[in-house]
Amino acid sequence: MTIRPATIEDWPLIWPIFDATVQAGETYAFPLDLTIETSRGWWMETPPGRTVVLEEDGHQGGRILGTAKMGPNRPGHGDHIGTASFMVAPEARGRGVGRALAEHVVQWHRDEGYRGIQFNAVVETNVAAVRLWQDLGFEILGTVPGAFRSPEHGYVGLHVMFLSLV
Template identity: 60%
Template sequence: MISIRQATGDDWASIWPIVQEVLAAGETYTFPADLAEDFARDMWLEKPPGCTVVAVDEDGVVLGTAHMGPNRPGPGSHVGTASFMVSSAARGRGVGRLLGEYVVQWLRDAGYHSIQFNAVVESNTAAVKLWKSLGFTVIGTVPEAFRHPRDGLVGLHVMYLKL
């Protein structure tokens, strides 16, 4: 049983190792692998109108996390965005799908018009497949915009879902 709940400041101790692991792999985010913890915390723990959530198992172990909110301020604030991270130990258990479904519904309920993911690494085929299964489309790809540690230069997709 996996549930999703709003994250609190106390969850950071469980979120940070996931963030470190994902960034150290260098395969899916455009942040430095050695991102400082204070910066990462400020970036990941969204302030209103955004929200950060955690996916937890029946024992309360944090398996993954997501944060969502407006993609841009002001006249662009009706378009939402989100980011997701799942621990390697929890991959393949549907955590990403549960987080994705939760975020889409949260943004819909919050009155957003659509969702834009700004930089989905095209070689991250599991994520691209998941987002497409949730109704997102690739509306453009910036060629060779991401230095993948194994695949070299790969594109970054912009993905979109009208709510």
């Protein structure tokens, strides 16, 4: 597997992953009526942020199995704390794609001089993601009860998670 910066040419290959994740409705509170054109701005970061893709090696042109975006959590006086979001193709889940992207994102934030990484809204029923972040040292700082409406679980909490990089 190879992780590299995403290009605008990658967007048509990222879009099915983005759309499947958003339409499942279990991990992101993005609008459900996004199209391939209107969704690009929700995912493709501009500097100082960055969007990456994870490609499966051995396929011609590489098959995109996952993607992540990262950058400052807040502008101005808050830009020393980063944030990130991740999406894995449904058929690639359980293959280490999320972990590889997560480790890449943590290292990118370290290399860029961030003092920590804050996730603003990790859905508490997204057990695999919560476990992964905790395995990587993230702590749950708090949970906003009922802040996310899950199609499967109803109203569930959103965790605020943090990893110190100092």
